[in-house]
Amino acid sequence: MNWLLVACLLTPMLTAILAFLWSGSRTVKGAVSVGGAVLLSIFAGLLLWEVWINGPISAQMGGWEAPFGITLIADHLSAVLVLVAALVGVAVSIYALSDIDDERAKGGFDTFLQILLTGIVGAFLTGDLFNLYVWFEVMLISSFALIVLGGDKVQLDGAVKYVAINLVSTVILLTAIGLTYGLAGTLNMADLNSALAQHPEQELVTVVSMLFLIAFGIKAAVFPLYFWLPASYHTLPISIVAMFAALMTKVGVYALIRTFTLIFTPDGDLIAYIILVVALLTMVAGIIGAISHTNIRRILSYHIIGSIGFMLLGLGLGSPLAMAASIFYMIQGILVKALLFLIAGIIERRGNSSELSELGGLYRSAPGFSMLYLFAALALIGIPPLSGFWAKLMVLGAGLELQAWWVIGVVVLASLLTFIPLMRIWFEAFWKAAPEDHHSKAAATVLKASSTVSMLQLGPVLALSAVLLLIGLAPSFLIEVADRSAAEVLNVDAYLEVVLGTVATPDVELKP
Amino acid sequence: MEVLFGVLAGVLMAGGVWLILSRNLLRFLFGLVLISNVANLIIFASGGVTEGSPPLISKAGLLENAANSLPQALVLTAIVIGFGLVSFTLTLALRAWQSIGTTDVEKMCLSEQRSGASDEQGGVLSCEEFTRIERQVIADNHPTEEIAR
Numbered sequence: 057m058n059w060l061l062v063a064c065l066l067t068p069m070l071t072a073i074l075a076f077l078w079s080g081s082r083t084v085k086g087a088v089s090v091g092g093a094v095l096l097s098i099f100a101g102l103l104l105w106e107v108w109i110n111g112p113i114s115a116q117m118g119g120w121e122a123p124f125g126i127t128l129i130a131d132h133l134s135a136v137l138v139l140v141a142a143l144v145g146v147a148v149s150i151y152a153l154s155d156i157d158d159e160r161a162k163g164g165f166d167t168f169l170q171i172l173l174t175g176i177v178g179a180f181l182t183g184d185l186f187n188l189y190v191w192f193e194v195m196l197i198s199s200f201a202l203i204v205l206g207g208d209k210v211q212l213d214g215a216v217k218y219v220a221i222n223l224v225s226t227v228i229l230l231t232a233i234g235l236t237y238g239l240a241g242t243l244n245m246a247d248l249n250s251a252l253a254q255h256p257e258q259e260l261v262t263v264v265s266m267l268f269l270i271a272f273g274i275k276a277a278v279f280p281l282y283f284w285l286p287a288s289y290h291t292l293p294i295s296i297v298a299m300f301a302a303l304m305t306k307v308g309v310y311a312l313i314r315t316f317t318l319i320f321t322p323d324g325d326l327i328a329y330i331i332l333v334v335a336l337l338t339m340v341a342g343i344i345g346a347i348s349h350t351n352i353r354r355i356l357s358y359h360i361i362g363s364i365g366f367m368l369l370g371l372g373l374g375s376p377l378a379m380a381a382s383i384f385y386m387i388q389g390i391l392v393k394a395l396l397f398l399i400a401g402i403i404e405r406r407g408n409s410s411e412l413s414e415l416g417g418l419y420r421s422a423p424g425f426s427m428l429y430l431f432a433a434l435a436l437i438g439i440p441p442l443s444g445f446w447a448k449l450m451v452l453g454a455g456l457e458l459q460a461w462w463v464i465g466v467v468v469l470a471s472l473l474t475f476i477p478l479m480r481i482w483f484e485a486f487w488k489a490a491p492e493d494h495h496s497k498a499a500a501t502v503l504k505a506s507s508t509v510s511m512l513q514l515g516p517v518l519a520l521s522a523v524l525l526l527i528g529l530a531p532s533f534l535i536e537v538a539d540r541s542a543a544e545v546l547n548v549d550a551y552l553e554v555v556l557g558t559v560a561t562p563d564v565e566l567k568p
Numbered sequence: 569m570e571v572l573f574g575v576l577a578g579v580l581m582a583g584g585v586w587l588i589l590s591r592n593l594l595r596f597l598f599g600l601v602l603i604s605n606v607a608n609l610i611i612f613a614s615g616g617v618t619e620g621s622p623p624l625i626s627k628a629g630l631l632e633n634a635a636n637s638l639p640q641a642l643v644l645t646a647i648v649i650g651f652g653l654v655s656f657t658l659t660l661a662l663r664a665w666q667s668i669g670t671t672d673v674e675k676m677c678l679s680e681q682r683s684g685a686s687d688e689q690g691g692v693l694s695c696e697e698f699t700r701i702e703r704q705v706i707a708d709n710h711p712t713e714e715i716a717r
Contacts, residue, residue, distance in 0.1 A: 178691035186642055192647050201658055206664070212664045214679035219657055223600055224588070226653070230646055237639060238614030291679050387694065 058115035060103045061128040064138055064177050067096045068145075072170035082161040086153040089166035096173065100139040105134040108537075112544065112554045114183065122556045123247040128182035129555055132179045133383060133541035136534075137310060140387055141180070143523065144302045144394045146174045147516035151398055152295035154512040160206040160293065168205070169299065172200035179307050183555055185233055185243040185319070186309065192229065192275070196222055197566035202296050203288065214288035221284040232267035232377045236319075239264065248319045249548060263392065265320040265327060272315065276308030278368065279337040282361045286345065289360075290353035290410075294401030297353070301360050302394035306386055309367045313382075316371055318544045321346025322545035327560035336463065339365030339470040346477040352400045352410045352485070355477045359396075359436070362470065363389045369391035369451060369463070370542070376458055379542035381450030384535060388435075388443040388527055395520040397433045402513055403429070403485055412481065425514075428521055432476040435524050438471060442528040446535065573613035581606045593661050593671040600657070603649045608643050615639030 071092025075085050106113060112131035116122060130138070142205025147170060156165050175195030182188050199222075203215045210375055237243055239260060240251035270281070277285045285305070289297050318326060346355045367389065370382025400410065405423060407415040417425045431442070438444035455464040497525050527534055544550055580602050587599025615636035623637035643684065666672050 109646055135607045186645075190645065190649070193653075197652065197656070200660075204660060207667075208664070209667050211679045212660070213676050215660060216664050216673075216676060217679070219660055220596060220600075223653060223657065227600070227607050231602070231610050234607060234611035234614045234639075236644075237611065237642070243642075287679050366593075 058113055060099055061113065061115045061130055061181055063099045064096060064103060064181065065128070065174065067099060068092055068170045068173040068177060071095075072167045072174065075166040075170060076164060076199075082156075082158055082407040085151065085161060085166045086149065086156075089149040089170060090146065090153070090171055093142060093173070096177070097139065097142040098144055098400060100135070100142045100177075103130055104132075104135040104139050104537075107184065109130055110168070112550055114554045125186050125245045125339065127244060127555050128181050129183040129245070129246075129551070130181055131538055131541065131544045131551060132311070132445065133313070133545060133552075136383075136537050136541065137180045137386060137390075138177050138307070140390050141173065141176050141303055143520075144299065145169070147297050147394060147398065147520050148299045148302075151298070151401070153427065153515055155293060155295045155401060157206070159462075164201065165205060165206045165296075168198045168201045169296075172202065172299065172303075174198075176303050176307055176331065180310060182246050185236065185245055185248065189226075189229055189233055192226065192307075193312075195304070195307065196226065199300065201297075203292060205296075206293075213289040214291040217284050218288035221274060223352050225271050228274075230273035232264055232271060235260075235264045235267070235443055244555070245318050246552045247549075248320065249552060252348065253321055253560050261320065262327070265316070268315050268320070269284045269312070269327070269330070272308050272311045273334070274369075276312060276364055277305050277338075277361050277380055278364060279334050279341050280366075282338070282341070285361060286354060286357045289357045289493050290351065294397060294404065298394050298397035298401070301356070301397050302390045305360060305364055306367070307392055309364060309386060312368065313371055313379075313545060318551065328372055328374050331368055334366035335372045336466045337365070337367045340361070340466065340473075343470050343473040343477075347473065349410045349477075352403060352412065352415075352481055355481065356393075356396055356400055357413075359474070359477070360393060363393070363436075365470070366447070366451060366467075369467070370454070373458055373460065373463070373544075374543050375454055376539070376542045376546055378454035378496060379546055380535070380538040381447065381454050383541045384450055384531075384538040387534060387538070388447055388524065389490055391520055391524055391527075392432060392436050392444065395517060395524065396436065398513070398517050398520070399425075399429050399432055402517065405513070407485065412484040415485040416488045416493060417486075419486040420489075428517060430482060432522055432524075433482060435528065437474050437478060442525050443531065445528070446531040450535070450538075556557060569617040569619075570613050573609055573617060576608045577609045577613070580609070591673050593664070593676075596673070597654070597657055597661060601654055602653070607647050608650070611639050611646060612686055613645045 071088060074092070075088045078085055078088055107130055112129060114127055114129040117126040117128065119125070133281055133556055149166070152165065152169070172195055175191050175193075175198060178191035178194060179188055182191055200215070200219055203218055206214065207215060233243065235251075236248065239255055240248055242248060242251055274284075275280045289300060292300070312331075316331070320327070342358050342360070342365060345358035346362060349355050349358065361387070367382050367386045369384065372380035373379075403415065403418065404410050406418060406425075409415055435442040435444045438448040448467070451467055452464060455461075455467060583597045584602030584606060587602065590596060590599070613712045615638060618633050618635045621633050621635055623640075628712045661671065664676070668676055670676065
C-alpha cells in the first residue's frame, strides 16, 4: 500500500494545478479545491487505516535505497496528522466558497491553499531532513502568497513581519541542515539516528540541535519567538487565518517532536529541560496575551500560542503518557482551533466587527449559533465530556505519574486562565446587549448579515463540531492512536526498521 | 580550504546580522541575502572542498579525492529557493513602501497597534500617535537618558 503515501502528496498538488488552470468561475475553482481536499481526506483515512492495521509503512522515491534516496514514511503520528490536516482543508475550502471574494479567488486563493496543504502533508510524511526543509519552503511560499493576497495596508504590514521572521528561521534551518550533513554525512532521518549518536564530538551535535530548536521554535511560535504570530494573523481573511492557525504552527511542533526523538537523542536531560521550561512559559505567555486583548481575532491568535505549550509538554517530560497526551492535545487542538476561527468569522459577519466593545446581543439574535461557540469554547477549555477535557486529563495524569508538581501547577493555572478570555468573548459578544451607539448600526447589520451567513459557512462549523463531539464522547480510538504514536516516537526501532531494515515492507492488500 | 570557507561564512554572517539589526527594511533584506548565502556556503563546505576532481565513478570505482556531489545538489536547490524568496520579499518591500509610505520598521506598526489604546475622547489612536506617547512615557521614566531617535 505504499502508493498511498504518494497519493496523499499528489492529490493536493494536482488539485492546485487544476484549480490554477481552470479558468472557470469562483464557484468552479472552489469546487475543485473542495473535491481535492475530500479526495485527500479519503486517501489519508486509508493511510491511517493501513498504518493502524499493519504498522508504519515507507516508500523509497525513485527506487533509491534508504540512506541515499528520499524516503516517505507514515507512522501513526504522521498518518493521523495528515488526516486531520485534510479534514481542516475540507472545512476551510468549503467555508472559503462564500468568504473569499472574487479578487482573491482570481489571485489564486484555491491554488495556494492546496499548495499549502501539499507542503503540510509533505512535511508530515517525509523521512529526509533536506526534504523536510523543501516542504517547509513549499508551505512558506504558499503562505506568503496567501498572506499578501488582495493586500490592504494593514495586511501588508503584518505580512512584512511574517515574511521577515520566517525567512530568518528558514536560513537558520538551512544552516543547521548543512552542519548536520557535515557532522554525519547523511540526511536521512533514520540514518541520522545512529550516525549522530556515534559521533565522537557530542558537543557539536548539541550545538546543531540548538539551531534546530530555534528554527522550528520560530515556526511553532514558542515563548520568546512568537511575536510574529499575533502581529500578522489577525490581519487576514478568516478562511486563511483558520488554515494557518490550525496547521502551520503544528507542523513546527511536529518537526520538533521528530527532530528531538529521532535525530537527536539527548543522553543528558538539558535539552528536554529547556523544552519543558519553554513549553510552560509559552503556555502562560499565550494565555496572558489572550487576556490582555479585546479583539476576538487577537484573543484567538494568542490562544494558538498558549496551546503550543501543551503540545510541547510531552517532549519536555519525555514519558510515554506525556507524549500521548501532547499528541492527543495536538489532534483535537487543530480541529478546535479551526472551528473557533471559523466561528469568529461568522461572529464578524453577524456583528460587523471583531472588536468586543462593538459587539453584543448575538445570543438574542442567534441562539443556536451561540451554542456552537459555547461548545467550541468549552471544548478548548476542557469541560467534561468534551475533547479538551480528555487532553488535559492526560496531561495532568502524565504530570502526576512523574510527580512533577510544579508542572502540574502551571498547567492547572494556564487551564484556569484559558477560561477568562473565552468567557469574555461569550459575555461581551453574545450575552450583553448590543452597544448603545452601535445599536442602530448593529441591528441593521444583523438583519443584513443574517442573510449572508449561509450554509456554506455553517456547514463546516457544524461538521467540525460533530467531529469534536464524537472525539469527546468516544475518545478511546483517538487515545489509542495517541498511545501508539507516542510509543513509536519514543522507541524508534520500528521506524528505523521500516526505513532502513532489510526486511521489505510486506505488500499486504487493504482489508475492506 | 574549509577553514577559508569557515572564515568567509563567519564574516558574511557578522555583516548579515549587523544589517538585519538595522531599522530599515531594505537593509534588513540585504542582511538576509547575506546570511542565506552563508547557509549555502556552509552546505557547500560541509561535503568537503576538493580541487578539480569530478564526482564521477569510473570502472575502477570512485576516483580518489572525488568531490561529493550531494552537497552541490543540495546547495543548488537552496540557491533556487532562496532566489525565489528574496525576489518575493523585495516585491513585498516595494509594495509595503508604496502603500505604507515608509521602510522604517519602527513606523510600520499598523498591524501591531493595540486595539485597546485610545485617547481621552475614546477615539482609537493612530500608529504615529501611539509611538509618540509610548516614547514620551519612556522619556518621562528615564529623564537622564537620551532616547535614541
